[in-house]
Amino acid sequence: MDSPAVEIVDLVKRYGARTAVDGLTFRAERGAVTAVLGPNGAGKTSTVEICEGFRKADGGTVRVLGLTPALPELRARVGIMLQAGGVPPAMRCAEWLRLVARFYARPLDCGALLERLGLTEHVRTPYRRLSGGQQQRLSLAAAVVGRPELVFLDEPTAGLDPQARHACWELVGELRAAGVSVLLTTHHMDEAERLADHVVIIDRGRVVAEGSPASLTGAERQLRFRARPGLALEELLNALPAGSAAKESPAGHYIIEGQVGPELLATVTAWCAAEGVTADDLRIERRTLEDVFLELTGRELR
Amino acid sequence: MTALDFTPAPGAAPFPRMVLAQAGAEFRAILRNGEQLLLTLIIPVLLLTGFSLAPLIDVGAGPRVDFLAPGVLALAVMSTAFTGQAIATGFERRYGVLKRLGATPLSRGGLMLAKTAAVVAVEAVQAVIIVAVGLALGWRPQGSFLSAALLIVLGTAAFSGLGLLMAGTLRAEATLAAANLVYLVLLGAGGVVFPLSKFPVEVRPVLEALPISALTGGLRAVLAQGAALPLLPMAVLAAWAVVSLGLVSRTFRWE
Numbered sequence: 001m002d003s004p005a006v007e008i009v010d011l012v013k014r015y016g017a018r019t020a021v022d023g024l025t026f027r028a029e030r031g032a033v034t035a036v037l038g039p040n041g042a043g044k045t046s047t048v049e050i051c052e053g054f055r056k057a058d059g060g061t062v063r064v065l066g067l068t069p070a071l072p073e074l075r076a077r078v079g080i081m082l083q084a085g086g087v088p089p090a091m092r093c094a095e096w097l098r099l100v101a102r103f104y105a106r107p108l109d110c111g112a113l114l115e116r117l118g119l120t121e122h123v124r125t126p127y128r129r130l131s132g133g134q135q136q137r138l139s140l141a142a143a144v145v146g147r148p149e150l151v152f153l154d155e156p157t158a159g160l161d162p163q164a165r166h167a168c169w170e171l172v173g174e175l176r177a178a179g180v181s182v183l184l185t186t187h188h189m190d191e192a193e194r195l196a197d198h199v200v201i202i203d204r205g206r207v208v209a210e211g212s213p214a215s216l217t218g219a220e221r222q223l224r225f226r227a228r229p230g231l232a233l234e235e236l237l238n239a240l241p242a243g244s245a246a247k248e249s250p251a252g253h254y255i256i257e258g259q260v261g262p263e264l265l266a267t268v269t270a271w272c273a274a275e276g277v278t279a280d281d282l283r284i285e286r287r288t289l290e291d292v293f294l295e296l297t298g299r300e301l302r
Numbered sequence: 303m304t305a306l307d308f309t310p311a312p313g314a315a316p317f318p319r320m321v322l323a324q325a326g327a328e329f330r331a332i333l334r335n336g337e338q339l340l341l342t343l344i345i346p347v348l349l350l351t352g353f354s355l356a357p358l359i360d361v362g363a364g365p366r367v368d369f370l371a372p373g374v375l376a377l378a379v380m381s382t383a384f385t386g387q388a389i390a391t392g393f394e395r396r397y398g399v400l401k402r403l404g405a406t407p408l409s410r411g412g413l414m415l416a417k418t419a420a421v422v423a424v425e426a427v428q429a430v431i432i433v434a435v436g437l438a439l440g441w442r443p444q445g446s447f448l449s450a451a452l453l454i455v456l457g458t459a460a461f462s463g464l465g466l467l468m469a470g471t472l473r474a475e476a477t478l479a480a481a482n483l484v485y486l487v488l489l490g491a492g493g494v495v496f497p498l499s500k501f502p503v504e505v506r507p508v509l510e511a512l513p514i515s516a517l518t519g520g521l522r523a524v525l526a527q528g529a530a531l532p533l534l535p536m537a538v539l540a541a542w543a544v545v546s547l548g549l550v551s552r553t554f555r556w557e
Binding site for chain 2: 052053054072075076077078080082084085086087088089090091095099100102103104105106108109112113116142144146147148149174175177178179180
C-alpha cells in the first residue's frame with residue numbers, strides 16, 4: 001500500500017510530429033484528490049488515457065497503484081470516466097449503470113446512486129436523449145459504481161450546469177472522505193481550488209507548477225484591474241508605500257501587491273483618475289490558480 | 303435514501319455473470335433496434351411467405367416452401383451474425399463503447415463471448431419464428447436437427463468473423479453501407495431464394511464458394527434431401543471462419 005495512487009516520471013507522448021506530453025512528472029497520493037489543471041491541448045487527456053491503459057507512452061514510466069497501466073487486475077480497482085461517450089446511444093440510463101454494476105463483485109446500490117446524481121426521473125431515458133449534463137452524471141456514476149480504489153475523471157464537470165457541478169463536487173468530496181483516490185482533469189481553476197488536495201498545473205505537456213491550492217496561490221492579497229496597456233507604473237509606484245510592487249502581466253492586466261487596504265485602493269484609483277484611465281474589473285483578492293497560470297505561461301487558461 | 307458507502311471494495315464479478323449480463327444487454331439491444339429487426343426477422347419472413355405463396359420463381363420440383371425455408375434460415379443467420387453484428391459493433395467502436403467496456407473487469411474475450419451468445423440467442427428466436435411460419439406454409443423438413451444446428455454454428459462463426467473484420471477496421475458509416483450492400487448481394491447471389499442453378503455455369507464455382515451459398519446448400523441438403531452431414535459446405539464454412547476470425551484477431555481496432 002506504499003505506492004502512490006499514480007506515479008508518472010518523464011512521460012512522453014507524441015502524435016506524429018506533435019509532442020502532446022513532453023517529459024511530465026508528478027504523483028497522485030493515495031486517498032487524495034489530485035487535479036491536473038491546464039488549458040485545452042495541454043496534454044491532460046493524453047496523460048489520463050495513458051494511466052487508464054488506453055494509450056501507450058512513447059517514453060517515461062507510469063505506475064497506477066504500483067502497477068503497469070492496462071494490467072487486467074487494475075480494471076476492477078480503477079473506475080474511469082471518459083471525457084465523452086462510451087455508452088450505446090439506445091441504452092437506457094439505469095440499464096447502463098446496472099450493466100456496469102454487474103461487472104463488479106460488490107457494487108453500490110444503483111438506485112441510490114442514480115438518485116444521488118439526480119437521474120431518478122431519467123432511468124428509462126435512452127442515453128442519446130439525455131442532456132449533456134445528464135450524460136456526464138451517468139458516466140460519473142458508472143465510474144464509481146464498482147467501489148474502486150482509484151477514480152480517473154476526465155473533465156467531469158464539462159457541460160454541467162452549476163447545480164450539477166456542485167453535485168459532482170460533493171460526490172468527489174465524499175469519495176475522498178471514504179478513502180478513494182481521485183485524479184481529475186479540469187480547465188476550471190475554481191474546481192481545482194475547491195476540490196483538490198494537490199494541483200498539478202500543466203501547459204504544453206509539461207508541469208509548470210504544482211502544490212496545494214493554498215501554496216500555489218499564496219496567502220497575500222492583491223489588487224488587480226484591467227486598463228489600456230502601457231501605463232507608466234513607475235509613477236504609480238512612487239505614490240504607493242514602500243514595499244509595494246506593480247506589474248503588467250499580460251498586456252492590459254495590472255497587479256498591485258503590497259499592503260492591500262483602503263489606502264492603497266484610494267491611491268491607485270486616484271492615480272488612475274489623474275491619468276484619465278478607467279480601471280475595469282478592479283478587485284482585491286487572493287491570487288487564483290488562473291492568475292498563477294497566467295503568470296507562469298502568459299496565457300489564459302481557457 | 304439508501305446511504306452510499308464509497309469505501310473502496312473493489313473486485314470483479316465472476317466471469318459467467320459478467321458475460322451473461324453483457325449478452326443480455328446485447329440481446330435486448332438487437333431486439334429493440336427497428337432496423338435490425340427489419341433485417342433479421344421481417345425481410346426473411348416476408349421472403350419466405352411471399353415466394354412460397356406466389357409462383358414468382360422456378361425453384362425446381364416439390365413444394366416451394368421446402369426449397370425456400372432452408373434458404374431463409376441461412377439468410378436469418380447471415381443477417382444477425384454478419385450484417386447486424388457488423389453494424390452494431392462498428393457503431394460501438396465509434397461511440398467509445400468498446401473502449402469504455404475495456405476499462406471494466408469484462409475482458410475482451412468475455413465481451414466477444416457475450417456477443418456470440420447474444421447472436422446465438424437471436425438466431426434461436428429467428429429459427430423458431432421461421433420454422434413456425436414454414437410449417438404453417440406446409441413445410442415438411444427432413445434430415446437431422448443436429449446436422450442443421452452444426453451448419454448454423456459454422457455459419458455463425460464464419461459470418462461473425464466477416465462482420466467483426468469489417469467493424470474492427472472500417473469507419474462506422476462505411477461498415478453500415480458495406481454490410482447492407484453485402485447482405486443484398488449475398489441475398490441475391492447466394493441461393494437464398496434464387497437457385498444457383500439459374501446462374502451461368504462459369505460463375506457457379508465462385509458463387510458456391512461464398513459462405514452464404516455453403517450455408518443455404520448445406521441446410522437444403524439436410525432439411526430438403528435428408529443428407530446426414532454435408533461435408534463440402536461444412537468445409538467451406540469452416541475455412542471462412544478460420545480465415546476471417548484469424549484476420550479479426552490481428553486487425554481489430556477497439557478504438
